[in-house]
Amino acid sequence: MAPTRAQLLETAIALVEAFETWTIDALLAKRSTKSTQHFLPESLGRSAQDIDGFRRHIEFLMPLVPDGFKVNARYKEPMVDEAARKVAVFAKCSANTVAGPYHNEYIFIIHLNEDGTLADKVEEFLDSSLVRELESRLAAFEEQKP
Structure with a gap:
């Protein structure tokens, strides 16, 4: 049986929102073992990551963002394509990094498995x-370290 709109939304x-827990287990819990992560736009110059690459990315970020992120993933209505099992989630995130505050807006397009x-x-x-x-502020922070 195909997943419902509610199930797709719940997973997405x-x-x-797992970014608020800021633990590896929580961040990987809703990703399949074959999951890939794509950071866009392409002008960022970031390659797609498999699940292990995404884990390494998060492990790299954890000391730079020690308290994790505050996430508002419900400020706009998500878009759901039930037939394709895709959900677009609009999110605003903020964090206190080692180089000061950070705020950004995100769109996550999440392709879900069959169930x-x-x-x-x-x-x-x-x-x-x-x-x-x-990135510039973090580089400056790293340069100032003894």
């Missing part, structure tokens, strides 16, 4: 100018 929202319980692919669109600005 849980995947995005709608796990993501097989996550396309994460973010405001690239805000990411570049954060």
